[in-house]
Amino acid sequence: MSTFDNPFDPNRRLHAGGCSCGQHVSEAEHQAAQLQVQAAIESEQQRYEGVVASAVMRAMFPQDVARRAFLKSVRAATAAAALSQFFPLKTATEAFAAGGPLEKKDLKVGFIPITCATPIIMAAPMGFYAKNGLNVEVIKTAGWAVIRDKTINKEYDAAHMLSPMPLAITMGAGSNPIPYTMPAVENINGQAITLSIKHKDKRNPKDWKGFKFAVPFDYSMHNYLLRYYLAEHGIDPDADVQIRAVPPPEMVANLRADNIDGFLGPDPMNQRAVFDGAGFIHILTKDIWEGHPCCAFAASKEFVTSMPNTYGALLKSIIEATAYAHKAENRKEIAAAIAPANYLNQPPIVLEQILTGTFADGLGNIVQQPNRVDFDPFPWQSFAVWIMTQMKRWGQIKGDIDYAGIAAQVYLATDAAKLMKEAGLTPPAATTKSFSVMGKTFDPAKPEDYLASFKIRKAS
Amino acid sequence: MTSSLRFRAAVVSIVLFAAFLGIWHLATRSTGAVGNMSPEYAKLMGLTATQGKSAMPGPLDVGAKLWEHLRQPFYDNGPNDKGLGIQLGYSIARVGLGYFLAVIVAIPLGFLIGMSPLISKALDPFIQVLKPISPLAWMPLALYTIKDSSISAIFVIFICSVWPMLLNTAFGVAAVRKEWINVARTLEVGTVRRAFTVILPAAAPTILTGMRISIGIAWLVIVAAEMLVGGTGIGYFVWNEWNNLSITNVIIAILMIGIVGMLLDQILARFTRMVTFPE
Numbered sequence: 001m002s003t004f005d006n007p008f009d010p011n012r013r014l015h016a017g018g019c020s021c022g023q024h025v026s027e028a029e030h031q032a033a034q035l036q037v038q039a040a041i042e043s044e045q046q047r048y049e050g051v052v053a054s055a056v057m058r059a060m061f062p063q064d065v066a067r068r069a070f071l072k073s074v075r076a077a078t079a080a081a082a083l084s085q086f087f088p089l090k091t092a093t094e095a096f097a098a099g100g101p102l103e104k105k106d107l108k109v110g111f112i113p114i115t116c117a118t119p120i121i122m123a124a125p126m127g128f129y130a131k132n133g134l135n136v137e138v139i140k141t142a143g144w145a146v147i148r149d150k151t152i153n154k155e156y157d158a159a160h161m162l163s164p165m166p167l168a169i170t171m172g173a174g175s176n177p178i179p180y181t182m183p184a185v186e187n188i189n190g191q192a193i194t195l196s197i198k199h200k201d202k203r204n205p206k207d208w209k210g211f212k213f214a215v216p217f218d219y220s221m222h223n224y225l226l227r228y229y230l231a232e233h234g235i236d237p238d239a240d241v242q243i244r245a246v247p248p249p250e251m252v253a254n255l256r257a258d259n260i261d262g263f264l265g266p267d268p269m270n271q272r273a274v275f276d277g278a279g280f281i282h283i284l285t286k287d288i289w290e291g292h293p294c295c296a297f298a299a300s301k302e303f304v305t306s307m308p309n310t311y312g313a314l315l316k317s318i319i320e321a322t323a324y325a326h327k328a329e330n331r332k333e334i335a336a337a338i339a340p341a342n343y344l345n346q347p348p349i350v351l352e353q354i355l356t357g358t359f360a361d362g363l364g365n366i367v368q369q370p371n372r373v374d375f376d377p378f379p380w381q382s383f384a385v386w387i388m389t390q391m392k393r394w395g396q397i398k399g400d401i402d403y404a405g406i407a408a409q410v411y412l413a414t415d416a417a418k419l420m421k422e423a424g425l426t427p428p429a430a431t432t433k434s435f436s437v438m439g440k441t442f443d444p445a446k447p448e449d450y451l452a453s454f455k456i457r458k459a460s
Numbered sequence: 461m462t463s464s465l466r467f468r469a470a471v472v473s474i475v476l477f478a479a480f481l482g483i484w485h486l487a488t489r490s491t492g493a494v495g496n497m498s499p500e501y502a503k504l505m506g507l508t509a510t511q512g513k514s515a516m517p518g519p520l521d522v523g524a525k526l527w528e529h530l531r532q533p534f535y536d537n538g539p540n541d542k543g544l545g546i547q548l549g550y551s552i553a554r555v556g557l558g559y560f561l562a563v564i565v566a567i568p569l570g571f572l573i574g575m576s577p578l579i580s581k582a583l584d585p586f587i588q589v590l591k592p593i594s595p596l597a598w599m600p601l602a603l604y605t606i607k608d609s610s611i612s613a614i615f616v617i618f619i620c621s622v623w624p625m626l627l628n629t630a631f632g633v634a635a636v637r638k639e640w641i642n643v644a645r646t647l648e649v650g651t652v653r654r655a656f657t658v659i660l661p662a663a664a665p666t667i668l669t670g671m672r673i674s675i676g677i678a679w680l681v682i683v684a685a686e687m688l689v690g691g692t693g694i695g696y697f698v699w700n701e702w703n704n705l706s707i708t709n710v711i712i713a714i715l716m717i718g719i720v721g722m723l724l725d726q727i728l729a730r731f732t733r734m735v736t737f738p739e
């Protein structure tokens with residue numbers, strides 16, 4: 001007799017026709033139900049097997065055409081059998097499933113259509129999410145503020161953000177304070193200062209007084225790097241020039257319409273301005289700070305703690321995609337994968353120039369800079385400290401700041417390190433490093449000294 | 461005579477349109493090769509930079525692209541790339557839902573305001589303050605409180621289409637001729653029956669005029685709202701193509717928005733004619 005039967009029910013069946021568990025009318029029905037449960041478990045396993053097999057298949061035949069030709073000649077079942085000959089599919093499936101069950105498989109990840117989002121985007125068409133058992137929809141979003149609101153509203157599970165944004169959200173600058181995390185950097189370098197073609201003879205920043213510049217968002221590396229660059233050349237970014245926040249696509253149109261003199265913007269907009277004959281690339285941001293972070297992969301603290309396995313699988317996909325994007329030989333293929341309307345919606349030749357680093361500069365030269373954009377997921381906490389010094393320098397945040405504490409809370413370096421190891425990469429042992437921006441060395445242990453050393457800064 | 465007038469008007473329309481296309485075509489012609497570029501460099505550049513092609517597309521470009529869209533209006537390549545027909549469908553559905561909710565609220569409330577001077581006076585200050593608020597000003601507030609972007613878009617449609625309907629209904633109801641109501645009262649017709657058999661038919665043309673203004677406003681607002689929240693709809697399509705700097709597609713979207721807006725207006729105009737009666 002089951003404990004779930006209601007003993008107060010006068011209509012309860014008393015005869016022994018029930019099953020052994022008491023929940024079914026007859027033994028036959030009980031067995032049928034058991035079979036169903038069994039089948040569900042088996043189909044789960046088969047699904048995992050399917051995911052692993054397709055990932056292996058994709059890895060062996062990255063070209064769709066070649067894979068199709070192979071499949072056509074031998075049929076799918078034969079192909080799977082052949083694969084398992086030299087790749088232990090079963091073992092791989094078990095190892096993969098051992099990470100614990102995913103709390104949620106269907107995820108939505110928002111992105112802004114710029115090349116910085118490359119790993120987040122390409123992970124969808126190139127199967128990195130599917131490989132980790134996730135069904136991720138990457139959704140193009142209208143702007144940084146919308147992406148912030150939609151992730152806070154939980155319409156998105158995670159999102160592409162600018163690396164200063166999770167810090168700003170956590171500290172409550174420009175929004176309500178909500179604990180945010182940034183477990184991976186998307187790209188390093190990859191931006192440029194583009195000027196209107198009519199300024200092609202004004203290459204010295206000292207001549208730029210009165211210029212109007214655009215950056216995509218107030219809390220962005222673009223804003224901080226442009227201000228830094230101008231200030232190092234003696235131009236006060238608050239007094240001598242005008243800097244406005246303009247959405248990236250409007251940058252090119254405004255440049256052509258003579259509304260702005262230049263911008264420090266994300267690609268593809270720099271290259272697009274060249275492509276359309278509206279501007280030229282004055283300097284790549286890698287020449288301001290080699291290896292600076294730009295965009296990031298961010299999720300709320302709540303998502304990280306309430307769905308650890310899903311978060312792990314998602315982060316792993318991103319890190320694997322980032323590692324794949326890091327390799328120069330994959331860049332052409334990636335450009336082709338992210339060019340269609342569903343993702344960046346740009347002419348492939350523009351994306352190819354950006355990702356391969358062989359590009360037209362708008363002045364008639366073909367430049368070779370293989371590091372123009374690079375992909376390195378490790379969220380150095382010293383990056384966060386530098387960003388906070390600039391936030392304070394330009395008056396976005398005030399008062400005493402627990403630089404190291406906030407950096408450690410938001411930039412999840414240890415998670416990234418663990419998953420990088422799993423993905424076969426070698427993460428750095430430390431979580432902070434020193435670097436130099438335009439020849440000036442930054443010591444993450446002394447942020448206030450660094451801040452005090454700048455002549456041009458907003459009086460606070 | 462009328463048929464000849466109509467014929468002549470059509471001829472003038474066609475001539476004007478042809479002239480417009482002609483000027484457009486001439487103004488956006490490419491000027492031939494510009495500057496001297498090395499072939500490798502030219503390969504990396506776009507047509508605007510290499511052949512002096514105008515940044516503005518010509519009528520032929522737009523026509524070709526339009527044909528491409530019309531040939532397959534309902535394709536669906538994942539969340540960010542859907543056919544024009546699907547995008548318009550989403551927008552029409554959003555407008556329809558927000559507008560329907562507005563009708564449910566505005567017409568009974570308008571009736572009440574029109575029939576009762578007390579309620580009319582009491583609600584007037586609220587209506588006067590809420591009416592002039594730009595619908596898009598509600599958007600951030602809606603996103604923040606409702607916490608769902610598609611419901612926020614529908615809410616914005618609702619809030620902007622409710623006022624013209626409410627005011628026109630109230631005005632139409634209040635302006636029903638006193639003699640008719642007095643006759644009904646003499647015949648001892650009850651309030652509910654009076655509302656349905658006397659006031660509603662008399663006020664119907666004014667109410668429908670309000671509904672016609674509202675649908676126009678709703679269709680105006682949906683594009684801006686979808687540009688902001690993104691995802692689907694013709695407004696998102698415009699934003700997405702702008703993001704790609706594809707002016708051709710933006711022009712096509714503008715054309716489509718105009719045509720659908722006209723159709724919506726015509727449907728309500730027909731309803732208005734149906735309920736209008738000669739006095």
